[in-house]
Amino acid sequence: MNSGLLIRLVAFALINVLLITGGYFIAKYRYRYISWLSLVFSIALVYWLFINQHPVLKMLAIIATTFTAMKIVAVSSMPDKTTLKLSFGKWFAFACGWAGMRPQPFETLGEPSQPGATRMISFGISRLLLGLLLVYVTRLLIHHNIIPGNSLGYIITALLLLIGFSLILHFGLLSISAGMWRLQGAATYYLFRRPAAALSITEFWGKRWNLAFSEMTSIAIFRPLKQRFGNTAAVFVSFVFSGLLHELALSVPVNAGYGLSTLYFLAHAFIVALERTIQKRCPLFLANKTTAHIWVFFWLVLPAPLLFHPQFINGVVLPLADLSPISLPQ
Numbered sequence: 001m002n003s004g005l006l007i008r009l010v011a012f013a014l015i016n017v018l019l020i021t022g023g024y025f026i027a028k029y030r031y032r033y034i035s036w037l038s039l040v041f042s043i044a045l046v047y048w049l050f051i052n053q054h055p056v057l058k059m060l061a062i063i064a065t066t067f068t069a070m071k072i073v074a075v076s077s078m079p080d081k082t083t084l085k086l087s088f089g090k091w092f093a094f095a096c097g098w099a100g101m102r103p104q105p106f107e108t109l110g111e112p113s114q115p116g117a118t119r120m121i122s123f124g125i126s127r128l129l130l131g132l133l134l135v136y137v138t139r140l141l142i143h144h145n146i147i148p149g150n151s152l153g154y155i156i157t158a159l160l161l162l163i164g165f166s167l168i169l170h171f172g173l174l175s176i177s178a179g180m181w182r183l184q185g186a187a188t189y190y191l192f193r194r195p196a197a198a199l200s201i202t203e204f205w206g207k208r209w210n211l212a213f214s215e216m217t218s219i220a221i222f223r224p225l226k227q228r229f230g231n232t233a234a235v236f237v238s239f240v241f242s243g244l245l246h247e248l249a250l251s252v253p254v255n256a257g258y259g260l261s262t263l264y265f266l267a268h269a270f271i272v273a274l275e276r277t278i279q280k281r282c283p284l285f286l287a288n289k290t291t292a293h294i295w296v297f298f299w300l301v302l303p304a305p306l307l308f309h310p311q312f313i314n315g316v317v318l319p320l321a322d323l324s325p326i327s328l329p330q
Contacts, residue, residue: 008049012061015045016068020095023072027091027103028084035076039069043248055315059253066248067099070216074101077220098181098188099174101215105187117182120190124175131167134160135321142323154326158313161321170210199292201271201299217242232273239269246307256311264306271299 019042026035046065050058071094075084085107086094094106108114138160141147147156170192178188191211198204206214217238225234243262251257278285286292308317314325 005053008053011049012046012065015042015049016065016096019065019068019072020092023068023095024088024091027072027075030076032073032076035069035073039066039073042069047252054319055253056319059249059316062252063249066245067212068095070220070245071095071101071103074216074219075103077224079223093186098177098186099191099212100188101212101219105181105189107187109181109184109186111185113185114182114187117179120175120179120182122179124172124177124179127167127175128172131164131169131172134164134167138164139321139323149326154310154313157323157326158308158317161313161317161323162308165317165320196293198296199289200275200286201268201296202275204296204300205268205272213242213245235272236266236269239265239272250307250309250312250316254311254315256315257309260306260309264303267303267306268299 019038023035023038025031026038042065043062046061047058050061053061078084084091084103086103090106090109091103093109094103098106138147138157142149142153142157147153174191178190181188189211193208193211195204195208198208221241222234222238225237240262243265246261246265247258250261251259275286286295318325
């Protein structure tokens, strides 16, 4: 590790420690506008810090800082009757050691262990190992030229690696984290709850996939806007905001694909609005589980190349697997 990178990593750690420390008081006293300013300023500073670094490192730094800053925004935006009850120590554990956006689970940190902790950890370890195995098998298939180095090979490789890394992070490490915190008394929970069981896009994003993101947008964007502008406007702004956050993670690190993530989530906002109409006029359509699963799968997969665009796959996903770029689909 060269000295320049070491200095950047130390600066990154210092930025986040200061963000967490100042964020405690910002959240405690509900300085909402300051919380949003801290989000923009901290992300801009970290981006500048890692602007010439490898896309993988840039992505990880931006994501970590975004999650930290968004916790401050989310807690500052909680309903007025909800107060932050965490001590600074519990806040620090919540802010830097847990991906969820609700501080309430950490109110019991330090108390007797929560039930189900070992089951969560076992589940996470099994998914982590399965994900590592899938990445390893993908590497073997490429090494032995079983997966071709053409457009079809790119699609197969991207699919296998995205599933593998999702198993490692979303279902593996985050489940282990939830279980470990439960052992310490925190009422943490699965952030990814059987997404394949979703019977609508609304259910997928709201109750199944990445609850940290749904908590974030619900508290900071959806609820405040719904009171002023109604449900439909709040839904669309929430999805666009999710798209912008994904731009930070998927487009900014590789300096390409701008607007594609936002377009993906905007499309899903329209689908959510369409589902409300379907429920009113043709309720039996999504009541059939087979039809509903096909519907969800179709709308998740069809526009997926917008979200996981080729520059991100070649610039981040393949390097994470220690693989060279593959020819882009024509």
